[in-house]
Amino acid sequence: MASSDTLTGHRSIAHLLRDRAIDHADRIAVREGDRETSVRDLHDAARRMARALIAGGIEPGDFVVCWAPNITRWVIAAHAAWMAGAVLMPLSTRLKAREVGPLLEATGAKLLVTVGECAGTRLIDIVKAAYGAGTDRPFERLPAVRRIVRLDEDSSSAPGEVGFADFLASGEGVSDADLDAVIAGIDGDMLAEVMFTSGSTGAPKGVQLSHGQLMRAYRDWADVAALRAGDVYLVIPPFSHGFGLNAGILASAERGMTMVLMDIFDPARALDLILRHGITVASGPPNLYLALLDQRARTGAEVTTMRVCFIGAASVPMELLRRVRVELGVRRAINAYGLIEGCVVSMTRADDPEDVVSTTTGRPMDGVEVRIVDDENRPVPQGQTGEIVMRGYNVMQGYWGEPELTAAAIDADGWLHSGDIGLLEEHGCIRIVDRKKDMFTCGGFNVYPAEVENLLLSSGLMSAVSVVGVADRRLGEVGVAFVIPHPGSDVTAEALTAWARENMANYKVPRTFVLGTELPLNANGKVAKDVLRTSARQYSDAGQA
Structure with missing residues (x-):
């Protein structure tokens, strides 16, 4: 488990926010559309909301759930929850009622902070349809939820609901001294x-993270990236995701950066925001940057302000690194590795050559130990693949209410088992091979889709590719490759098959190549492998490898 010795100089996130509000009071904290909010105004609003939380019966350790898109009031709610000593529990707006309800029940959450509608879905209404509308509380069959705070309304007359402005006003009976006393106890x-995992491998699990480990993890993350006060940060990942919340809201407050909010990635809008606001920092997977580069090429826009970009992937094509440097003016591209249960694990450093950034996720962070182990939990020799395990302050406090699952994930010696397959290079950098769950077995050989994807990208015949495994009667499983050819390309599936057979072991060659114009993406801009697996089933047992 993580140690309380976090070396950050602050007792809690609440103390850090208080000090940074003094240091950066006049800086712009958030830009949302045409609206700007200064650090001072953000901090004042958060204190008002924290007082309202206390007035509403929220005590340290109680859960405050935020289920909303990336908007300024989400940032205020996060700051307020931390100030009140509450446990912030973000939920993706893509979740449906039958996914949200059990999480509210499991945590006994008293307060739900949300909006009426998001991307065409009426969030509150779908939960009421599933769990019944209460008379004095929001939901009949979710009795722990006492109140809904509407971020999109200043007032609300619906049972159990209160508008944002009215909620802030309800805290006037709690003094600043009362709030400061709560903060002093954190x-x-x-x-x-x-943070609840996506549940892609089963029921969602609640990852518990403390003030201390989060402060240290994202202070060190910002230090390694040389982020600084005055940076303008295009925040695309949703706040419901660990990176959006902690590398977005927390790191921006700690460093004095301006967040420019974007709820759903759109390359045209992203480029407009970069040009209009002078974006200096951005983050996203490779396909996000490819879309942005294509948009820039179409418009001929000149990008001059981009200083740092995070491109998180097991492997980043060298050509992409060259293009972001030449076409977007990026001075430093960073690859990194992290997971909800382990915060930030590794990052590439400023002195790393481009091939290290392309093929590895860098060296472990200070205070984080990394090993590669076999299926018997024995360390393997340097350069040999195995499961990536880690130990240090970064390791979660466990899964909420799940001691058996916690014990399965963190062994008796404190090593967190990631489920990721990788190896340690000679220079100490981590090379990610694949996820255990993405690996499939073809004719008795383990196939790692990320490795196959990297090989295919090296052909120069495509701009993007994603590989999944499907059942096969003869070989057990075979690969299906979903390919996005370069614009204007006349490449065929037959040509790709021929290239693959010439350049990789036969068991790695995808059985089927499916050409298209785009890959399905999840809320974080990453390829939605589950959607591709469903689509790939139609190609099961089709032909011979």
């Missing part, structure tokens, strides 16, 4: 967040 060992 320390680094207290829970700051419970």
